[in-house]
Amino acid sequence: MHLYDALLMECDNLDIEVYEKDRMKNKGLYGDNVIWINKLLPSIIEKCCVLAEEIGHHHTTAGDIFDQSSIENRKQELKARGWAYERLIPLSKIIQAHKLHIVNRYEFADFLNVTEDFLDDALDWYKNKYGLCVSIDNFTICFEPLGVIEMFDWIETPKLKYGT
Structure with missing residues (x-):
């Protein structure tokens, strides 16, 4: 199952209706438990990223924030994006990628x-939230x-005595 399908199931569990529409000016919109995704986005991966942000609006946004000239509306937009980034x-996925020896941005x-x-x-x-580094368990x-x-x-090993 693709992550996009998992997010659609999450929307279903949250009673959010999701529609893909063409002729949209935006990549996605959320309002009153309805998400619209631009059908003409080039890939399911991009649709997945947009859907996650719109679910983030469901969890973090109050009221109409369409006017992004307002500082409060921009803050709410950032909260929704932050929710999507963390989702x-x-x-833990960054650590998992390290363990799998993933070495470049594309991979x-x-x-x-x-x-x-x-x-x-x-x-x-994440850099704005935590600074240059963050420690989790045995990882930074x-x-x-x-x-x-x-x-x-580091576990100190017992020293062997020779000649005794």
């Missing part, structure tokens, strides 16, 4: 089933440059 690219975006632009925006968002994720450092638990 599609949780920090990383492909592994996550997101667009490279969405990935870049998510990493910028650095956002600039992107990398994961794994810490080891």
Whole structure:
């Protein structure tokens, strides 16, 4: 099952109707438990990223925020995007990609089933949220440059005595 289908099922569980429409000026819109996705987006991966953001609006947005000249509306837009970034690219997936030896942006975006632009925006968002690095368990994720450092638990081994 593709991630887009999983998000559609999530919408169904949240009683959100989802429609793909052509002739839309925007990539997606959310209002009153209805999401519209631009049918002409070039890939299902891009539709997935847009759908996640629109679900983010369901969880984080109040009122009409269409006018982005308002600072409050821009803050709500950023909250919805942040929700989408954390939903599609949780920090645990960055660690998992490190463990799988994924080494470039294209492979990383492909592994996550997101667009490279969405990935870049998510990493910028995480950097703004946490600073240059964040530690989770035995790992430190650095956002600039992107990398994961794994810490080891040093266990002192008993010293062998020779000649006794």
